[in-house]
Amino acid sequence: MFSGAQISLYPMTDDFVGVIMSALSALDPYRARLRIETDDVSTLLVGPPEILFPAMRDLFAAGARSGVHCTLSAAISRGCPGEPDDAICRSEHFSGPMPPMIERQQAAHAAVAKAPLTDVFSVAQFSLYVMGQGNHMDEIYGCIDFLKNSGTFEKSKHFCTKLNGDAGALFAVLEQAFCRFGPPEGHVTIDLTVSANSPSAR
Amino acid sequence: MFSGAQISLYPMTDDFVGVIMSALSALDPYRARLRIETDDVSTLLVGPPEILFPAMRDLFAAGARSGVHCTLSAAISRGCPGEPDDAICRSEHFSGPMPPMIERQQAAHAAVAKAPLTDVFSVAQFSLYVMGQGNHMDEIYGCIDFLKNSGTFEKSKHFCTKLNGDAGALFAVLEQAFCRFGPPEGHVTIDLTVSANSPSAR
Numbered sequence: 096m097f098s099g100a101q102i103s104l105y106p107m108t109d110d111f112v113g114v115i116m117s118a119l120s121a122l123d124p125y126r127a128r129l130r131i132e133t134d135d136v137s138t139l140l141v142g143p144p145e146i147l148f149p150a151m152r153d154l155f156a157a158g159a160r161s162g163v164h165c166t167l168s169a170a171i172s173r174g175c176p177g178e179p180d181d182a183i184c185r186s187e188h189f190s191g192p193m194p195p196m197i198e199r200q201q202a203a204h205a206a207v208a209k210a211p212l213t214d215v216f217s218v219a220q221f222s223l224y225v226m227g228q229g230n231h232m233d234e235i236y237g238c239i240d241f242l243k244n245s246g247t248f249e250k251s252k253h254f255c256t257k258l259n260g261d262a263g264a265l266f267a268v269l270e271q272a273f274c275r276f277g278p279p280e281g282h283v284t285i286d287l288t289v290s291a292n293s294p295s296a297r
Numbered sequence: 298m299f300s301g302a303q304i305s306l307y308p309m310t311d312d313f314v315g316v317i318m319s320a321l322s323a324l325d326p327y328r329a330r331l332r333i334e335t336d337d338v339s340t341l342l343v344g345p346p347e348i349l350f351p352a353m354r355d356l357f358a359a360g361a362r363s364g365v366h367c368t369l370s371a372a373i374s375r376g377c378p379g380e381p382d383d384a385i386c387r388s389e390h391f392s393g394p395m396p397p398m399i400e401r402q403q404a405a406h407a408a409v410a411k412a413p414l415t416d417v418f419s420v421a422q423f424s425l426y427v428m429g430q431g432n433h434m435d436e437i438y439g440c441i442d443f444l445k446n447s448g449t450f451e452k453s454k455h456f457c458t459k460l461n462g463d464a465g466a467l468f469a470v471l472e473q474a475f476c477r478f479g480p481p482e483g484h485v486t487i488d489l490t491v492s493a494n495s496p497s498a499r
Contacts, residue, residue, distance in 0.1 A: 101422070101456050103490065105368060111309035112496065135497035136422045136490060139455055166307060168370045170424050170488045172456045176434050220303070220338045222372050224426045224486060226433050231484075232378050253341055254303050254374045254486075282433075284426060284456075286372045286488040288305065288338060294314065295337035 096189055096280060097178035099130075099141035100171040102151060107164040114165070118157035125150040130183055137170075143186035144173070144274050152266035156215040159262070159291035171273060171285040176227075188274040196237045203241050203271035210267035218249070218297065219258045219265045221287040225277035238276040242268065249297075255286075259297070265289065298391055298482060299380035301332075301343035302373040304353060309366040316367070320359035327352040332385055339372075345388035346375070346476050354468035358417040361464070361493035373475060373487040378429075390476040398439045405443050405473035412469035420451070420499065421460045421467045423489040427479035440478040444470065451499075457488075461499070467491065 106114035130141040155167040225231040247258040277283035308316035332343035357369040427433040449460040479485035
């Protein structure tokens with residue numbers, strides 16, 4: 096199954112090029128497991144979720160540690176019927192049949208409990224889209240249940256859910272939301288914004 | 298049908314607060330037709346597509362005219378089964394049955410031909426998601442056909458399509474993509490990034 100993301104890092108500073116170039120070294124440990132292509136709007140990361148989410152986390156955390164207000168925007172996708180399969184995307188996440196919702200939620204919580212600490216506080220807002228089936232809202236409501244008990248839930252907003260916490264926990268929650276809701280072989284996407292150091296009150 | 302967007306404007310400058318505050322006055326002509334709520338991550342706009350897309354266009358163009366590298370990120374949604382209906386969202390776009398694909402493409406081209414000029418060159422990248430049905434890719438491929446003949450098509454990328462041109466044409470194309478593909482009463486979303494003044498080569 097093909098999986099990956101189009102991501103952009105936005106440091107709100109005159110030196111945005113410097114912050115981005117410096118943060119990019121955070122991707123180095125993942126480069127052998129990802130296909131990476133950059134243009135003027137976004138950087139494509141192709142690879143399995145267990146590499147993709149830690150790579151996005153470390154890139155974002157590196158940008159946020161500059162101290163400037165910084166956001167990461169990402170369009171994350173798996174199983175799009177229009178995309179070719181790719182060996183680099185092989186993942187532990189999508190083998191076997193889909194367990195019952197309660198088991199998937201428990202497994203998601205267990206995975207989040209093992210998330211590393213980054214000491215970067217951040218706020219995330221995202222929408223989960225499940226395509227190709229009539230009962231897509233059941234999967235979304237099941238995911239929202241998981242989010243509400245994840246320790247990172249801030250509030251429901253129109254069109255999306257807002258989380259906050261350590262970037263380690265946030266990206267672990269996002270990886271679980273992406274992988275465990277919607278069928279294992281289904282077409283699932285996330286529209287994600289992560290923000291740090293905003294001067295606005297939450 | 299409920300429709301709207303969560304939007305964020307990212308000016309890559311030390312004075313990002315000044316650029317955002319100044320650009321916000323571009324929303325004034327639309328305020329009576331939109332519900333608007335802001336927090337530290339995004340601004341919610343609730344209203345019909347024929348107000349929503351021009352409002353996003355004028356906000357983005359105002360930011361871009363500052364001359365700094367500026368992006369607008371938006372999660373746009375209509376017909377989400379989890380959202381309440383709202384009279385402010387009443388739209389011309391979603392009445393009647395769904396015409397055949399070719400007629401919808403022709404109507405979309407006719408609408409784009411009437412787009413105003415903003416004299417702001419920009420680049421847009423977006424994904425269209427159609428939920429709640431098994432043949433969602435047919436609608437997406439029909440939309441991509443329309444995009445390729447819209448005069449704004451730059452290239453297909455993994456997970457998204459990239460456009461460029463005057464912001465007037467771009468937001469007209471986006472409004473047509475959002476309204477004419479997927480069933481009139483269906484759950485359809487767009488994950489959008491629009492960018493101006495990037496120092497990176499295209």
